[in-house]
Amino acid sequence: MPRVGLDKTKIIQAAIAIANEHGIEQVSIASLAKNLGVRPPSLYNHFKSLMEIRTQIAREGMQRLEETLLRSVAGKSGEDALLHFSKQYLLFANDHPGLYEATIQPMNTPDKVVKETSKNMIDLLIQLLATFSLEEENALHLVRGLRSIVHGFASLQRADGFQMNFKVEESLLYTIQILCKGIKQET
Amino acid sequence: MPRVGLDKTKIIQAAIAIANEHGIEQVSIASLAKNLGVRPPSLYNHFKSLMEIRTQIAREGMQRLEETLLRSVAGKSGEDALLHFSKQYLLFANDHPGLYEATIQPMNTPDKVVKETSKNMIDLLIQLLATFSLEEENALHLVRGLRSIVHGFASLQRADGFQMNFKVEESLLYTIQILCKGIKQET
DNA sequence: TATAATAACTAATTATATTAGTTTTGTAAA
């Protein structure tokens, strides 16, 4: 019975690797145990349940995404900021598909940390829109619109909903540009 | 052993009901059997696997959604058509949450019928954008943008991603209006 | 060195999908 030396961090890292390679639904106690060279019940020394592991993945995902987005708009404003925000959002979903997947699913399962990080991202978008000096209610409408656009692109892209042959990133940025044209006209 | 008189239609109807009430992930051989008053293996006389049942739900969902959308834009064009399209898309996702959920998931699982119906919806959006006489490449960008918007609103709404207190439908329609403002300026 | 915490284990429970093989029912032909 040679001790493997597991801890929460190693388990979550393995879980994220599985999620990114094979999808979040492939993260199971069984697959994790096999990957870590351990029997399934051993994982219960570190986590209470599979759901707790999934929630932890979601937290990590949200936090890394938030950091990425914050970095993407540092020192930028207006349309420029929105374009960089959107581009990095899409890239993140592309580079860490399982992690991104995990961040969406558990909006059902209300985890405090996940929800709070999500709220931070909304606040960030509100800040980015501030440059356009919209009426408050309209700004909130557009925050939803922007979230929908980036999330929509991220998930439809992953789902291969876009079967056309030219770049998805271009489409996203073009859409944001057109939206900004409309916003500028509005104010 | 009194025969219950199951058939594919009744099974799928029960599955859709479960999906709409409790989510697509709650549609299982076990839950279906219980609902239909039958032992789990009996369902295999009608479907090869659970996946086949889920695929069938997705097909139904896509077909009903397509019909809804076609009806929503009959006799309309331009911005008006886009607004009605979007509104009905969101309503559909709202009224048939499980059915809508089913239509998204299996973009991974490539089912011919589902993909074809999906393509029809893209073609419909292309038609709707025709009024704006955009360059072809830009029109394709915006088709993706529009799909992302409606899908983004539908899924974020469902996931309770929108915790603010005013109407989601308004936000969607406002976003579409702003986008149209931008489109008109583009051409 | 002895002890206490705990990592990892085995064994067992419950729930799931699925397969094989059996019984029974309904229908259609003799």
Add this chain to the structure above:
DNA sequence: TTTACAAAACTAATATAATTAGTTATTATA
């Protein structure tokens, strides 16, 4: 009307999953 057959529904069994209870052994520390 009877017979025969296709198929609906069943029982029994297998495989895999999550989880719990209880055991053993390792490691850190007192």
